[in-house]
Amino acid sequence: MSDTYDIIVIGAGPGGYVAAIRAAQLGFKVAVVDRQHLGGICLNWGCIPTKALLRSAEIYNYMHEAKNFGLSVKDANFDIKAIIERSRGVAKRLNGGVELLLRKNKVDVIWGEASIESVGVVKVSPSDRAAPPKGALGVGTYKTKNIIIATGARPRVLPGLEPDKNLIWTYYEAMVPEKLPKSLIVMGSGAIGIEFASFYNTMGTEVTVVEVLPQILPVEDAEIAAFARKAYEKQGLRIMTRAKVVSVQKGADSITATIEEANGTTRQITAEKLISAVGVVPNTENLGLEKLGVTVERGIIKTDGRGATNVPGIYAIGDVAGAPMLAHKAEHEGVICVETIKGMETEPMDRNKIPGCTYSSPQIASVGLTEAKAMEAGYDIRVGRFPFLGNGKAIALGEPEGLVKTIFDRQTGALLGAHMVGAEVTELIQGFIVAMSLEATEEDLMHIIFPHPTLSEMMHESVMDAYGRVIHM
Template sequence: MSETYDVIIIGAGPGGYVTAIRAAQLGFKTAVVDREHLGGICLNWGCIPTKALLRSAEIFHYMQHAGDYGLSAKDVSFDIAAVVKRSRGVSGRLNGGVGMLLKKNKVDVIWGEAAIDAPGRVTVKETARAPAPKGAKGAGSYTATHIIVATGARPRALPGIEPDKQKIWTYYEAMVPEKMPKSLLVMGSGAIGIEFASFYRTMGAEVTVIELLPQILPVEDAEIAAIARKRFEKQGIRILTGAKVTKVEKGADSVTATVEDDKDGSQTLTAEKLISAVGVVGNIENLGLERLGVAIERGIVVTDGLGRTNVPGIYAIGDVAGPPMLAHKAEHEGVLCIETIKGLPTHPMDKAKIPGCTYCQPQIASVGLTEAKAREQGFAIKVGRFPFAGNGKAIALGEPDGLIKTIFDAGTGQLLGAHMVGAEVTELIQGYVVAMNLETTEEDLMHTVFPHPTLSEMMHESVLDAYGKVIHS
């Protein structure tokens, strides 16, 4: 089979399928190639199904604490198989939705494993990873003027601690447990590690988090991370920072990790399972990129900020094009790439304005510079804070623990960063993201009327606090 397209996108994850749809909207004859599942890791094994699991855990938590709300719930329990089934059902529904969107926009799906033979030519081989969607094209040689690599990433494996799907899990296995482990070690305290630690602890497992760096949630503001740590420890999660797993031994029904740190020396920890959550690496192998001379540095395809590589006609977006490795970054990056190809006016994405969210209990959300980074970059800053305990809606919700923190350039009033920990902050952060993109100053924010009673009022109060005008604290 051989067919010619204007654009072929390799990878049907969030970056790939969104780019394909936008390409079709712009009048390009478009195809997207995938070997396993429409929607990619995010929809099938990452963002979406984990949120379904965490929602089940949240409801379970509220049922256990029904008395706090004047309610009664007796003999509260869960069926882990049903929890997993619901999560997979949510994923399956959205997977089908992606297929419908591609069909609606007349994007061809090519099923198989792709390699770029030369600029403009892609060979697709058969794969047995998953059945092909109805109507998908198969193996063959395809040509396109523009080839966009959007192959995503996979879990990083450390030497000697390679996942085995039995005792040592990645997020794949952690998402579909056949039974609930009584104890769990989580190696890594980024978003993936902390979300699973939160889920399994809420569902009753004994959880220990092991982090190499001095701070959990290393990319977050130190003050926010410290508050989150206290909440996690209050929930019963044991946290070891500045600690390294040096060896793992597997027993018949357990795994034992040797952990070393400067404070306590060496210790051994035993649990039923260990989740390796030490980051991800881009899927750049077997695509033909290096053979074609596409520049790659430290496992990342080098682009110009608009998806273009050093080889004309070959582009890269999403996780393979570097951090932050987030679905929403991949989607926007793909749109910028295809609009640049079309000749529309575009400019590189400002990565400092990309929000990050962690859906643990409590939630964490941020955008822009941390306080430490702002000082490192030489800014004279004003910092505002407002606690959840001062907000009527938070108290009514039974969620009085949390903080909203804002960081401004003292000279210009520019919003440099915003950081939150507490209930529903992943839904609040977009307000600050919009403000930063519109180059809103502190004066604009202070004169904005926020509705009452809402959690968003705390965003207003945090701004006021930075300038000595806070009302409710």
């Protein structure tokens, strides 16, 4: 161990620990600093534990539909404490896995609150989040040739709607409820809001989603979002768009939200809890960026697409480097950044090829341009669609509701975007990402043999539909 490194990474989330491991693979002496836990928000309080919760909800839903599969389940019920315990156990297991990976790759872990004293100098102070493990590196000053900032993000807080851990929750409290609320307001219909709405609705909570924009899942293709909305409402979700929570009144064990609609009228909705899911903000405060002259705009560190900031020797990846604030984007940025530092030939991240996934029921997955964005960009487009209802595997699975949509440049045949809603689409989307990355045209995709019976056949059919060659519809 040493207090001098080639690279120090500040933040051990998906971007940070992946960057550290890749740097170690390339022969750098590396340390990663974190104030609380390895794996960051994603592994401990986001991506992973929420998927564990949603899996429990999915199975619970299947139990209620058992008769549709010729099965019998009596007195289907659940233990919310056991569900939470499983979710936390999954996070703990993977947290330990990150620790083993860092140790295997000889990456030093320094525990504490990091700030940048000057270019090449990182100061680590005691953290109020967690005590360092016994014998671990901690408080001190460390020297390095390169600093990579990967400090992630935290829930956005709106004035007057500050979370109190009791009646107003963020995703932290929403993942570990002591008991299931009978009613719930979810403020925001992005991936985080919709996933929690889906989980609680499936488990029997009366859920109202409030979204200020005209459509839920605002970054998704409008047709896909509309399809998803119908499915959610069919399941019992109450959805209000063009509406915003303007104030709340707290009671002893409930909260009343005053909601303003697009026409200016207001209404009040009372629920046991309210989840604030109105996005996240980067953790760029207290790092010393201002005194170093690092360019920061609206909390986001400006980079050149390969992680470099305007100050030599200082890099930024992940949420602090801007949208989309997704774990897989952070990981990829980390690899590009480290390989650039090594002097390898790299390409700037193509944000158009970053997939987005929402793990609700039904799932949503997408990559590339929406139909509206493609038209705004001036493309002459072909659009293909194929419904789950026309796919044998979907029918056999009892999952007939869904849609696969593809968007092509009419002139070149280039795949501009792919958008899906339905069972397991978060697994299917990677096929289209690979196709886009390899610059596959519609001809390439139409000549690929897809296995039968699989859900992936719908991807093939959607491509063929865009060119008037669909078979099973």
